[in-house]
Amino acid sequence: xxxxxxxxxxxxxxxxxxxxxxxxxxxxxxxxxxxxxxxxxxxxxxxxxxxxxxxxxxxxxxxxxxxxxxxxxxxxxxxxxxxxxxxxxxxxxxxxxxxxxxxxxxxxxxxxxxxxxxxxxxxxxxxxxxxxxxxxxxxxxxxxxxxxxxxxxxxxxxxxxxxxxxxxxxxxxxxxxxxxxxxxxxxxxxxxxxxxxxxxxxxxxxxxxxxxxxxxxxxxxxxxxxxxxxxxxxxxxxxxxxxxxxxxxxxxxxxxxxxxxxxxxxxxxxxxxxxxxxxxxxxxxxxxxxxxxxxxxxxxxxxxxxxxxxxxxxxxxxxxxxxxxxxxxx
Amino acid sequence: xxxxxxxxxxxxxxxxxxxxxxxxxxxxxxxxxxxxxxxxxxxxxxxxxxxxxxxxxxxxxxxxxxxxxxxxxxxxxxxxxxxxxxxxxxxxxxxxxxxxxxxxxxxxxxxxxxxxxxxxxxxxxxxxxxxxxxxxxxxxxxxxxxxxxxxxxxxxxxxxxxxxxxxxxxxxxxxxxxxxxxxxxxxxxxxxxxxxxxxxxxxxxxxxxxxxxxxxxxxxxxxxxxxxxxxxxxxxxxxxxxxxxxxxxxxxxxxxxxxxxxxxxxxxxxxxxxxxxxxxxxxxxxxxxxxxxxxxxxxxxxxxxxxxxxxxxxxxxxxxxxxxxxxxxxxxxxxxxxx
Numbered sequence: 248x249x250x251x252x253x254x255x256x257x258x259x260x261x262x263x264x265x266x267x268x269x270x271x272x273x274x275x276x277x278x279x280x281x282x283x284x285x286x287x288x289x290x291x292x293x294x295x296x297x298x299x300x301x302x303x304x305x306x307x308x309x310x311x312x313x314x315x316x317x318x319x320x321x322x323x324x325x326x327x328x329x330x331x332x333x334x335x336x337x338x339x340x341x342x343x344x345x346x347x348x349x350x351x352x353x354x355x356x357x358x359x360x361x362x363x364x365x366x367x368x369x370x371x372x373x374x375x376x377x378x379x380x381x382x383x384x385x386x387x388x389x390x391x392x393x394x395x396x397x398x399x400x401x402x403x404x405x406x407x408x409x410x411x412x413x414x415x416x417x418x419x420x421x422x423x424x425x426x427x428x429x430x431x432x433x434x435x436x437x438x439x440x441x442x443x444x445x446x447x448x449x450x451x452x453x454x455x456x457x458x459x460x461x462x463x464x465x466x467x468x469x470x471x472x473x474x475x476x477x478x479x480x481x482x483x484x485x486x487x488x489x490x491x492x493x494x495x496x497x498x499x500x501x502x503x504x505x506x507x508x509x510x511x512x513x514x515x516x517x518x519x520x521x522x523x524x525x526x527x528x529x530x531x532x533x534x535x536x537x538x539x540x541x542x543x544x545x546x547x548x549x550x551x552x553x554x555x556x557x558x559x560x561x562x563x564x565x566x567x568x569x570x571x572x573x574x575x576x577x
Numbered sequence: 578x579x580x581x582x583x584x585x586x587x588x589x590x591x592x593x594x595x596x597x598x599x600x601x602x603x604x605x606x607x608x609x610x611x612x613x614x615x616x617x618x619x620x621x622x623x624x625x626x627x628x629x630x631x632x633x634x635x636x637x638x639x640x641x642x643x644x645x646x647x648x649x650x651x652x653x654x655x656x657x658x659x660x661x662x663x664x665x666x667x668x669x670x671x672x673x674x675x676x677x678x679x680x681x682x683x684x685x686x687x688x689x690x691x692x693x694x695x696x697x698x699x700x701x702x703x704x705x706x707x708x709x710x711x712x713x714x715x716x717x718x719x720x721x722x723x724x725x726x727x728x729x730x731x732x733x734x735x736x737x738x739x740x741x742x743x744x745x746x747x748x749x750x751x752x753x754x755x756x757x758x759x760x761x762x763x764x765x766x767x768x769x770x771x772x773x774x775x776x777x778x779x780x781x782x783x784x785x786x787x788x789x790x791x792x793x794x795x796x797x798x799x800x801x802x803x804x805x806x807x808x809x810x811x812x813x814x815x816x817x818x819x820x821x822x823x824x825x826x827x828x829x830x831x832x833x834x835x836x837x838x839x840x841x842x843x844x845x846x847x848x849x850x851x852x853x854x855x856x857x858x859x860x861x862x863x864x865x866x867x868x869x870x871x872x873x874x875x876x877x878x879x880x881x882x883x884x885x886x887x888x889x890x891x892x893x894x895x896x897x898x899x900x901x902x903x904x905x906x907x908x909x910x911x912x913x914x915x916x
Contacts, residue, residue, distance in 0.1 A: 284874050313874045318629075318817060318825070325625035326868045329616035343728035344817035347739050367728065 272532045275305040277524060278327045280320060280337040282364065284311040287497065288516050289338065291577035292363065296336065296520030302546050303528050324348045328355060334527035336520075337371075338363040346370035358530035362523040363516075372530050372537040374558045375523040377514035380412070383467070384419025386512055386564045387492060388429070391463045394489040394509050398431040399462030402454050404475055404492075406442040406468040416467050435461070440471045447474035455484055466492035472511060476502035496567050496575040503572050510568035516577055519561050522548055526559055595840035595895050596852040603859050610866030617869055620746040628739065628748035628816070630861040632657070632809040632825060634854065635754055636832045637839075638761040639802040641853045643703075644836055645765070646798055647778040647845025648696065651707040653806045654828035655714035656688045660810035662718040665727030665820025674734055682807045688714055689803020693796035703799075711829070718822035727820040738815025750812045757805075762850040770794075778845025834881075835860055838888030840895075860884060 279296050281289035293309045300307035310327070312319035320340050325348065327335050335352060339345050339361055349359050349370040359371040378386075391401060403420065405413045417437065424434060435458050440447025447470055454461060455478075466472035472494040479485050479502075486506045494511045502508045522545050529535045529543035541553045551559055567575065610617040636653050643650050660681045667677035688710070695706045740749050765771035776784040777791050785791050814820045839856035841848025863884070867877050 308871065310868070310871065311874070313878065314827070318813075321817065322625070322629045322865070323868065325622070325629070326865070329619065329622040329625070329869060330614070331616070341726065341817065341819050341821065343726065344819040347735065347818060 270532070271303040271305075271525075271528045271534070273304045275300075275303070275334065275528050275531045276330075276332045277305055277307045277334045277336060277527050277531075278330075278332045279307070279309040279311075279520070279523075280323050280327070280335055281309065281311045282320070282338050282340045284309065284313055287577040288495065289363075291575075292338075292516040292520035292523075294520065295515075295517035295522075296524040298517075299521045299524035299528075299546055303525075305524075305528060307524070318344070320345060321348050324352060328352050328357060332357060333531045334358040334360060336360045336362055336523045336527050337366075339366045339370075340364075342367050358527055360523050360527045360530065362519055368556075372557060373526050373553065374556075375519060375526050376558050376560050377519055378562065378564055379560050380415045381419055382560075382563055383493070384416040385423045387416070387465050387467060388420050388423040390491045390510060390512055390566060391465050391489060392429055392432060394491060395432070395463045397428060400433050400435045400458055400460050401463045401465065402436040402438060402458065402461060403434065404438050404440055404447060404450060404454065404464055404466040404468075404471045406440065406471060408439050410442075410468075413467055420465065420467075440466075440468070440474060442468055442470045444470060444474045447471045448478050451475040451478040452482075455482065455488070461488060463489035463491070466490065466494075468492070469494050469498060469513075473498040473502075476507050480505060480507040493564075494567075495577055496572050497577060499567065500572055503567065503569055510566050512564035512566050514561055515565040515575075518548065518565075521546065522551065522559065522561055526551075594899070595891065596849055596855070598891070598895070599839060599852050599855040599859060603855050603862065606859055606862040606866065610862055610869070613866050614869040617866055622865070622869070624741065624746040624748055626861055626865045627751050627858075629865075630857055631748065631750040631754055631816070632813050633828060633831045633835060633861075634857045635757065635809045635812070636802075636805055636828070637835050637853050637857050638757060638850065639798070639805040640832050640836045641839070641841055641848060641850055642761070642765060642774055643798050643802055644833075644841045644843065645778045645845060645848050646774045646795060647781065648703040648795060648798065649707065649833070650689075650692060650703065650799060650802045651829050651833075652688070652692060652710040652714055653802060653809075653832060654825045655711045655718065656685055656803055656806035657810040657813060657825045657828065658822055659688065659714045659718040659721065660685050660807040661814045661820045661824040662722040662822050664811060664814050666721050668730060668820070669727045674731065678811055681811060682804060685803040685805075685807020685810065686800050687803070688806070689800040690796070692803065693799030696799065697792040697796050715822070715826070718824075722820065722822045724822070728818055730815060730818050730820075735815045735818040738812060738818070750816065753808075753812070758850065758854060765850055774798075775846055778842075778847070780846075831860070834885050834888060838884060838891070840891075842896075843889070856888070 277300055279293050283289060297307055310323055324335065324345065335357055346367050346369065349366060353359055360373045360375060361371045362375040365374040403417060405417060424432060436454060438450045438454055440450045451474065464475060466475050472492040475490055476499060479488060479490055490508050491511045493513050495513060499508060499511055525545035530537060535541040535543050535553060537553060537557045539553055539555055542550055545551045553559055616622055640650060663684050664677055664681045667680060668674065692707055692710055695701050696703045737749050741747060742749055742752060773789045773794055776789060777794060781791060813824055835857040836853050837843060839853030841853060863880060864877060867880065
């Protein structure tokens with residue numbers, strides 16, 4: 248008798264484990280809570296999230312504030328909790344302000360996935376990250392090196408001197424530049440446009456005057472790259488000095504089309520939302536618990552693995568150029 | 578024949594009609610909310626709903642006093658911001674929390690004193706003064722904290738911000754609000770101080786001739802407003818466990834909207850605490866219910882805008898109706914007209 252019970256328990260466990268590996272439950276309710284609704288970036292991410300939810304037959308919606316304040320996100324979290332959603336997929340306006348409320352949600356069995364912008368420890372099950380710092384830094388160097396034929400003076404036009412993410416990327420870029428294939432590339436200057444359009448524009452102008460032999464510029468900020476492109480576009484350097492970095496297709500479209508910029512990069516927000524939806528569904532279905540090393544299927548993006556600290560990385564940057572830029576609207 | 582909206586010295590005639598209307602609207606909104614969503618009338622939701630209102634509710638109390646006295650304080654949200662920033666800076670500098678809170682309240686009182694000093698000593702209009710300090714105090718907040726955020730507040734304190742009274746669904750800050758609301762209501766409706774506010778708001782010159790210390794009273798009001806904003810800053814900082822320079826940006830509009838919807842006349846001299854509290858909850862209930870029903874954000878903004886217009890129209894229409902009624906009664910009784 249005792250034995251049978253044990254056997255049964257073992258069988259149940261085994262079956263449970265099999266189910267955990269198996270399919271996503273149907274009818275999962277997932278709510279996306281971006282920093283801001285009616286923001287093209289988040290609208291695009293939601294399009295991807297929605298596509299994924301449709302694939303696994305869940306029920307999805309996007310809610311959120313029209314201003315980017317943390318306090319307004321909190322009231323939405325509470326509302327979603329009252330509506331008993333299975334999962335909340337949130338891009339946090341404030342690293343800390345949401346944590347107590349998200350913790351409360353998790354205590355009540357709601358799975359929490361952050362995307363685009365994470366919260367502090369303990370506030371979520373998983374963070375779906377755009378790309379690793381390493382990837383973002385190295386990809387930009389590779390992109391520029393290709394555009395200038397691995398040769399010549401280059402500069403970086405960053406945001407503010409104390410912007411944490413920018414500085415981390417720049418450190419990786421400097422490391423990447425030490426590789427032998429880049430021996431003929433020389434980084435001559437790191438300029439700062441303070442994420443201000445006017446300042447970035449004049450900094451770019453200053454770079455061209457100070458370094459007449461400059462062959463290329465990396466601007467790892469959406470404000471910087473578009474201001475720099477605008478300057479180049481109206482200058483004799485158009486098409487001669489390469490410009491790349493992180494930008495959005497809508498900002499950069501005209502400069503790609505008029506030949507100022509060959510290609511620039513960013514993660515694909517549509518894929519980011521898509522992956523976040525699958526991560527949320529995998530959590531709700533019990534396929535994963537958010538621990539390092541766990542794997543889950545993410546539709547067209549294939550099998551994904553949960554990394555350290557519950558971070559799932561989308562992957563390499565998407566490069567936007569003449570060939571594909573019209574497929575994107577954000 | 579002209580009729581003063583409310584005669585000087587006899588201001589205590591509060592617009593009970595509007596109070597009743599707004600309370601009826603609250604009941605109506607509660608009913609509507611429960612029809613819109615099953616989750617609406619649950620303890621947890623009502624608890625969240627009231628927790629979300631608490632800063633606006635707190636500051637509305639002192640704003641009621643100020644607007645009744647025919648002044649305004651537009652700097653309240655910026656005062657909250659700079660106080661939140663100071664609390665964060667002090668805590669990050671390892672100042673003990675009790676002292677940090679005291680200093681924060683002190684800064685709020687000082688900010689209010691500066692507003693009041695400019696208004697009463699230099700005789701500047703409070704609208705202009707507090708538009709200025711709205712920018713000034715927010716600027717100081719950024720000077721203190723920049724775009725950093727201080728977040729590592731001890732759980733004991735943050736729990737005071739977002740925790741519940743043990744064994745209930747009542748948010749802890751709501752208790753503080755109820756206490757302060759009772760104090761404010763008694764001070765406004767049952768003390769000479771309260772009567773002096775109505776008198777000053779209705780007719781400042783007459784109040785002066787009646788021997789009221791107008792300047793001192795106004796200075797005190799602004800200090801109280803700053804102090805209340807600082808207290809709201811402490812609540813806000815702990816509720817979100819986050820001190821940031823941009824905390825509560827734009828909150829002054831929600832406060833003023835609630836006060837006006839609550840029947841306080843923007844021209845001073847008229848209004849009640851009950852009406853204002855009901856209005857704070859009316860706005861909160863409508864927003865919560867519509868959000869629960871997944872009404873898109875744009876509609877929410879439109880509804881809030883319409884409520885604002887109603888807040889100015891409603892009491893005015895009520896006042897006109899009252900005046901018309903009075904005119905009719907004046908016609909029938911020949912003695913009624915002379916003040």
